Each structure stands twice: as C-alpha cells, then as structure tokens.
Amino acid sequence: MKTIEHIAIFTSGGDSPGMNAALYGIVKKAEQSGIRLSGIRKGYEGLIDGDLVPLDAHKLQKMVHRGGTLLKTARSKRFLTLEGRQRALENLQKNEVDALIAIGGDGTFKGLLAFSEICDLPFLGIPGTIDNDLAGTDFTLGFDSAVNTAIENIDKIRDTAEAHNRIFLIEVMGRDCGYIAIHSGLGTGADAILIPESAHDFIQLLEKAGSYDREEAFIVIVSEGDELGAEVAAKKIKEINPDVDLRITKLGHVQRGGNASAFDRMLGIRLGAAAVEALLRGRKNVMAGILNNELSLTPFDRVVKEHQVNDELQGLLKIFGN
Ligand code: F6P
Numbered sequence: 001m002k003t004i005e006h007i008a009i010f011t012s013g014g015d016s017p018g019m020n021a022a023l024y025g026i027v028k029k030a031e032q033s034g035i036r037l038s039g040i041r042k043g044y045e046g047l048i049d050g051d052l053v054p055l056d057a058h059k060l061q062k063m064v065h066r067g068g069t070l071l072k073t074a075r076s077k078r079f080l081t082l083e084g085r086q087r088a089l090e091n092l093q094k095n096e097v098d099a100l101i102a103i104g105g106d107g108t109f110k111g112l113l114a115f116s117e118i119c120d121l122p123f124l125g126i127p128g129t130i131d132n133d134l135a136g137t138d139f140t141l142g143f144d145s146a147v148n149t150a151i152e153n154i155d156k157i158r159d160t161a162e163a164h165n166r167i168f169l170i171e172v173m174g175r176d177c178g179y180i181a182i183h184s185g186l187g188t189g190a191d192a193i194l195i196p197e198s199a200h201d202f203i204q205l206l207e208k209a210g211s212y213d214r215e216e217a218f219i220v221i222v223s224e225g226d227e228l229g230a231e232v233a234a235k236k237i238k239e240i241n242p243d244v245d246l247r248i249t250k251l252g253h254v255q256r257g258g259n260a261s262a263f264d265r266m267l268g269i270r271l272g273a274a275a276v277e278a279l280l281r282g283r284k285n286v287m288a289g290i291l292n293n294e295l296s297l298t299p300f301d302r303v304v305k306e307h308q309v310n311d312e313l314q315g316l317l318k319i320f321g322n
Pocket of ligand 1: 075
C-alpha cells in the first residue's frame, strides 16, 4: 500500500449545514498527522476541471458554524460519463493525490462507486445531506439543522394558522425519504404527516380536514416525496368542502441554509477526523458514520441501499395521527 501524503477533499450534491465543520475536522486531523491537503472546488465538476485549491485551516476554524460549504458544491452531469471520470482521474494523477475524501449524499456515493471502477486510489466518504437517507449512519450531516429550521418555521405558521382557523399543508424536503417530515411533524404537534414510506389513511384525513366547522388550525406536514403531494391533497380536501380556508407553504431551500446545529457541528468534526484516520489505517471505499453513538465504517455499496424511516417511527405515526 502506498503511503498517504496528499489527500484531496470535495463536497458534492446538495449542501448541508455541518459540511464546513467536517472540513474543519479533516484539516485539523491532517495537520496533526503531517498530511498535505487540497480542496477540490464544486464537487465532481472541479475534479473534472482540475480545480484544486489549498485548504485554509484558520479560515475553516472561523466558519465551523456556517451552513453551505467553503469548497462550494454542484450536481455534475459530466461525471456520469466515462469521459468525465477519466478526466478526473488524470487530474488526480497530475496533482499526485494519494487519497480522496468526499462529503455528500446518495448521488455522491454512487459517483464514487462508478469512479472506483477506473481509479484504485482509496476513497473515504462522509454522509452530508439533509435528507438522512443513507444507510451506515444514524444521522447524516445537516439533518438535525434542517429539522430545527423546519420546526422553527412550522411553529410560526401555526401562529397564523390558529389565528385564522386555517388548514395548512406544509411541504418539507427529504427527497424520497420521510425523516424530515416525521421529525418536524411530530415535534410541532401536526395533525397529520404524509411520508413516502407509509400508506396514509387519506379518507380519514379528508374528513378531519375538510368536514368539520373549524375553530382551530389543522396542520398537515407533507414530505416532498409523498405520492399524493401537497397540491393534490389540497385539491381533494377542497372537493369535500369547497369552503375550507386552506393554504399551502413549501419550506423549500430555507431548510438547507443557516448555521449548523450543535449536533451537526460535532458530527462534522467527528466524521472529518475519523475519515482521515481511517485512510491512514488503510481503509478504502467506506463511509464514516455514527451508529449507536460509535464511529463506524460502511462500504459504499451498502450505504446507497434504500434507507427509509424505520418501523419504530412509522409506528409513532399511527399513534399521533396520519
Ligand atoms: O438532497 C437534498 C435536497 O435538498 C433534497 O431534499 C431536495 O429534494 C433536493 O436536494 C433539492 O435539490 P436542488 O437544490 O438541486 O434543487
């Protein structure tokens, strides 16, 4: 095995609060181990274009709390092509990179799997996505911050909803996974939570939402991946009772921004340091995660397997209304 002297790092896919904390964890651990680091700007796009920059540990120390990512990020179509991946490989060779750390979500890990077919450098992954949709970690970086942002905003919507006795359908992010919806819905006392993973009794919801003379708000949290979706749900409620006073709010990208929560800062620092450590111990093509509050390393092909809201939480939905 070749000694690792130079590690390159990038952030990829949708940014998530905690990515900067992970970069900070990486630079500090690398500093301690005498490893040279390069940042790659704009994810796989920068890898293809050879956009390597030095990483400034001092700057990262001052922005450990910040959302977004110092290295910027992108969703790269070019990396889906073999030609794109070959150019990326040439850039790594040209810059004498010995190992690669990627911080991102599902698409990032699928990219690494494809890249590993033509590049035998060791890769290490860190789960960075607000969706919490990766196996091999209890929590992905940014999920906790996104849920806190969602909760803060849903609480505000409740104030106005109660004032008008209105129905609100509030759409939250999560792609095909209902974790953000279930956490933010239960935490705000929502009347119903619609997630992609579990069939909901929409007829009962319609009756509750559309039929009675309302002297209070009715809050429904809809995960963006839910098969019905907020618009169709609203239309169906209106069909039952055209007079209901109903609004739809999509929380959207506000969930991706803002300072990282205390949990995500700590998670980022732990996973950043663990990723460098794992590379130095000779591990490759695994994602660093936290399972039962212990660091763990999971092979990429297991990470990208479907990860859905677990049965215990789905059971809670039945108790708290669905
Ligand atoms: O994967 C993170 C995420 O925010 C999803 O929740 C959402 O579906 C998607 O990214 C939005 O992507 P974009 O910022 O490219 O519109």
